[in-house]
Amino acid sequence: MEQKISFDIPYIRLRFRSEILADTGMPAAKTAALRGGMGEMLLRQNCVMDRKCEDCQFSKACVVGHTFYSYMEKKPAYVTGPESVGYLIECTDNRTKFRRGSCFVFDLVLFGESIVFFNIYLQAFCQLGMTGLGREKARFHIKEVRNTQGELVVKENEVDMSHYRVGKISDYIRDRRKELLGGDGEWWLTFTTPLSMKYQQEYMSCFYSEALVKGAARRVQMLDFYMGTEAAVPELPHYPDIVGQTAAWETVKRYSATKDMHMTLRGIVGAVSFRDMPEECLDYLIAGELTHIGRNTSFGFGKYTISREGKEHRGHE
Structure with a gap:
């Protein structure tokens, strides 16, 4: 039986600060590039069926299905395909030229059950930084991740989950x-x-x-x-x-x-x-x-x- 809409939905917003490792070019539309690159890294790190999703016997437990997409037992009638409702990536930096040592910032917003997969997302972005973003394969290193209160969740290679503060x-x-x-x-x-x-x-x-x-x-x-x-x-x-x-x-x-x-x-x-x-x-x-x-x-x-x-x-x- 359908219920009234509830706003008691958990979420967390995290700000990633990344350092460019060499002079390079990057796409102006970084959100789309980050999302596509993250998905590719998730597949490389987690897919056990050679990306043959239609034949996969592990679809309910699939890490990619729970992170890049958002697994739902039931969906509204207007949702006809896989949805990425559990996360958002935000990057307003439209620069296309970067010098070594310069930084760019992007936000990751997680909703609902996607919140528990933070370290999977983090690993994907770290791997993307080593592989490179965009046509010029711009390499970067994630220096830190902070919550909305400015507290460090990630500093270099250390993760402090005590600052992983989930709101509603x-x-x-x-x-x-x-x-x-x-x-x-x-x-x-x-x-x-x-x-x-x-x-x-x-x-x-x-x-x-x-x-x-x-x-x-x-x-x-x-x-x-x-x-x-x-x-x-x-x-x-x-x-x-x-x-x-x-x-x-x-x-x-x-x-x-x-x-x-x-x-x-x-x-x-x-x-x-x-x-x-x-x-x-x-x-x-x-x-x-x-x-x-x-x-x-x-x-x-x-x-x-x-x-x-x-x-x-x-x-x-």
């Missing part, structure tokens, strides 16, 4: 509500990575409030299913009224080692402002800050922030 999405919502409801004026959602989402069976070229709220709710629903709860997305009576927006297409090019082909992913970036924010919509949109929304979230898509400080956006209207 409900806690994040509570804290962000206090910040946002303490402000005034219009509400703003600013997309810092492309949003790829359908509305009325067409990919959106501008923002629609109903699509944004429902997209955020579906993302939480998927995490509930991942945690073993068959949650239903509620029908909401009201959605926030849009008073201004800007939207522009942005493309991300990536190489798929699995399909051995180059791919182009597309979505819209920009900002949208609302006159009001119905109480029943706010929690879902706050959760979406953590989970991202829409398609291709495992490649970094659908990341946004909510603010009440919209004056700097008025030129976009």
Whole structure:
């Protein structure tokens, strides 16, 4: 029997600081490259069936199935293939040229049961650093990993799990509500990575409030299913009224080692402002800050922030 959506979903955000080992070039779209490279390392280190997933008798226990993908006993009806709902990689560094000794930073966000596989992810990124990232095989060394409080979880080759502090999405919502409801004026959602989402069976070229709220709710629903709860997305009576927006297409090019082909992913970036924010919509949109929304979230898509400080956006209207 389906239950109401629950926000009591465990998560942890970790910041990786990595040092470049030689002068090199790197992809601008590092999130997609890191995700693809991580998947390749997971397969090299853990696959026992020569990557023949369709014939694998160990699928329920597969490490790759529990880390690169997110194994779910049951799924929402709209999920038709393997999903990577248990983790996100975030990297906003678009530089393509690096000198030896310089650093780049990326975040790994883990949800639900993926949290227990941290050392598997860590090993994959360490191996990727030795193998190299992107076309030029840029080699790097993970110097440290910190939690959101700035405490060291990893320093060089030492792991301190006492600083591996797991929170809940409900806690994040509570804290962000206090910040946002303490402000005034219009509400703003600013997309810092492309949003790829359908509305009325067409990919959106501008923002629609109903699509944004429902997209955020579906993302939480998927995490509930991942945690073993068959949650239903509620029908909401009201959605926030849009008073201004800007939207522009942005493309991300990536190489798929699995399909051995180059791919182009597309979505819209920009900002949208609302006159009001119905109480029943706010929690879902706050959760979406953590989970991202829409398609291709495992490649970094659908990341946004909510603010009440919209004056700097008025030129976009």
